[in-house]
Amino acid sequence: MALYIVATPIGNMEDITLRALRLLREVSLILAEDTRHTRQLLSRHGIETPVSSFHDHNERQKVDEVVRRLREGEEMALVTDAGTPLISDPGFVLVRAAAEAGVAVVPVPGASAVLAFLSAAGLPADRWTFVGFAPRAEGERSTAVASWLTASGTSVCFESPHRVAALVAEIARQAPAARVVAGRELTKQYEEFIRGTAAEVAAHLALAEPRGEFVLGISPPPPAGPPPDAEVDGWIDALAEEGLRTKAIAKLLSKRLGLKSTEVYDRARARLKSSE
Numbered sequence: 001m002a003l004y005i006v007a008t009p010i011g012n013m014e015d016i017t018l019r020a021l022r023l024l025r026e027v028s029l030i031l032a033e034d035t036r037h038t039r040q041l042l043s044r045h046g047i048e049t050p051v052s053s054f055h056d057h058n059e060r061q062k063v064d065e066v067v068r069r070l071r072e073g074e075e076m077a078l079v080t081d082a083g084t085p086l087i088s089d090p091g092f093v094l095v096r097a098a099a100e101a102g103v104a105v106v107p108v109p110g111a112s113a114v115l116a117f118l119s120a121a122g123l124p125a126d127r128w129t130f131v132g133f134a135p136r137a138e139g140e141r142s143t144a145v146a147s148w149l150t151a152s153g154t155s156v157c158f159e160s161p162h163r164v165a166a167l168v169a170e171i172a173r174q175a176p177a178a179r180v181v182a183g184r185e186l187t188k189q190y191e192e193f194i195r196g197t198a199a200e201v202a203a204h205l206a207l208a209e210p211r212g213e214f215v216l217g218i219s220p221p222p223p224a225g226p227p228p229d230a231e232v233d234g235w236i237d238a239l240a241e242e243g244l245r246t247k248a249i250a251k252l253l254s255k256r257l258g259l260k261s262t263e264v265y266d267r268a269r270a271r272l273k274s275s276e
Helices: 018-026 035-044 059-071 090-098 113-121 138-149 164-174 200-209 229-241 246-257 261-276
Strands: 002-006 029-032 051-053 075-079 103-107 129-134 154-159 178-183 192-197 214-217
Touching: 002 018, 018 075, 029 090, 035 129, 051 075, 051 113, 051 129, 059 075, 059 090, 090 103, 113 154, 113 178, 113 192, 129 178, 138 214, 154 164, 164 178, 164 200, 164 214, 178 200, 192 200, 229 246, 229 261, 246 261
Parallel strands: 002 075, 002 103, 029 051, 029 075, 129 154
Antiparallel strands: 154 214, 178 192, 178 214
């Protein structure tokens, strides 16, 4: 008995693994966010496995029945419309219930909009946070942007074409020099990356109505000048408490604070050694 969490293409239909195709043929049932969308993918690859709807509106009602069948020995696959299930998509309730019931939950990795974006955005990717969809309410959006601009790494979010211009405009209002990349229609025919400062990307998006789904990356602006020693020490202490080693701290802070990696390494090594 097993529940396979199967990643499917985010745009280009060729972006699916051989393992995923094999399992989609072998399982007894495919649980799909949108059965019509999934059947198009299955038809392309000649897969005739039965498909059942499984989405935010019926997940809790169907979980018990699905888990019962899994425990009786069936194997099923969970897919979403595009990308990896549970990443801002339904499935959390089922995965948790299946795991608690002793069912093997098996990831079948593949396409992911977040990872595809980070690989080509040109933003620091050694430390990043996925924050899901940006808040819709203006006040909540402003608060979220403020937290992204003070984060220690790149923040990545999803946004609709109807709200992306307002979101980037808010980022530009708070920090016009922050680095922003907007990825549009990833892996599809009209894929586009819009790179620049927040002010530059906001101006670009204001020229015409944006189209397609967006992934947005925000990297805090570089400091105006060398930070005070006390600030550097504070960062070192905070990152050390998170379990980072001296080399990792130096690499991260050299990018975040605009300092030489060797200088940060020496300072962190001396500071952490003295605190032992």
